[in-house]
Amino acid sequence: MKTEIRLSGSGGQGLILAGVILAEGAILSNLNAVQSQSYGPEARGGASKAEVILSDKSINFPKIMDSDILISLTQKSFDEYSKHIKENSIVIVDSSIDVHGINAKVCKAPIIKTAEEVLKKPMTANIITLGVLSSVIQDVDKEHLKKAISKRVPKGTEELNMEAFEQGTKLIAAM
Numbered sequence: 001m002k003t004e005i006r007l008s009g010s011g012g013q014g015l016i017l018a019g020v021i022l023a024e025g026a027i028l029s030n031l032n033a034v035q036s037q038s039y040g041p042e043a044r045g046g047a048s049k050a051e052v053i054l055s056d057k058s059i060n061f062p063k064i065m066d067s068d069i070l071i072s073l074t075q076k077s078f079d080e081y082s083k084h085i086k087e088n089s090i091v092i093v094d095s096s097i098d099v100h101g102i103n104a105k106v107c108k109a110p111i112i113k114t115a116e117e118v119l120k121k122p123m124t125a126n127i128i129t130l131g132v133l134s135s136v137i138q139d140v141d142k143e144h145l146k147k148a149i150s151k152r153v154p155k156g157t158e159e160l161n162m163e164a165f166e167q168g169t170k171l172i173a174a175m
Helices: 014-029 075-081 113-120 120-135 142-151 160-172
Strands: 002-011 032-039 047-055 067-072 085-094 103-108
Touching: 002 014, 002 075, 002 120, 014 032, 014 047, 014 120, 014 142, 032 067, 067 075, 067 113, 067 120, 075 085, 085 113, 085 120, 103 160, 113 120, 113 160, 120 142, 120 160
Parallel strands: 002 067, 067 085, 085 103
Antiparallel strands: 002 047, 032 047
16 A cells, blocks of 8 residues: 655645645554645745555655645646646545646535634634545554644644534535
8 A cells, every 4th residue: 555645735834744644544544654745935825735655564765756645725726736647536625716637536625714704713624634535545643643733733722623623524514
């Protein structure tokens, strides 16, 4: 088992933290994980991505060329990274994104809308994304992801972030 995941959006959406949490949840689930990140010089508002490789074997190369799973929270990130997906990949996008020109299983979910309108906290989009992703990646135990979330989010926001995670799992269940 080897899964290469690219989480992409804009700076400030928390996707780098989501990548760190995903990698930690995978390690707690007895998998090997490598996480890397990059973001534009603009930081907030500029392009950002986190890449996570999960495997039950050694990981010899820490970079992703073409992803098995692509997550995009902005149109710009979708347009850039959808060119670099494997055949039969899974693409998870915010429902605001115009998906075009790909041959993949597409899951559209109102991630940003849920963060803004249901939880009233736009900063929870990253954890909602992890909830959606947790239903797609069966090898990472949801309880281990929750443990990693609690460890990594700012103190005092654990309950809000657990609710964000649950909202994400509900979004994918509704599809």
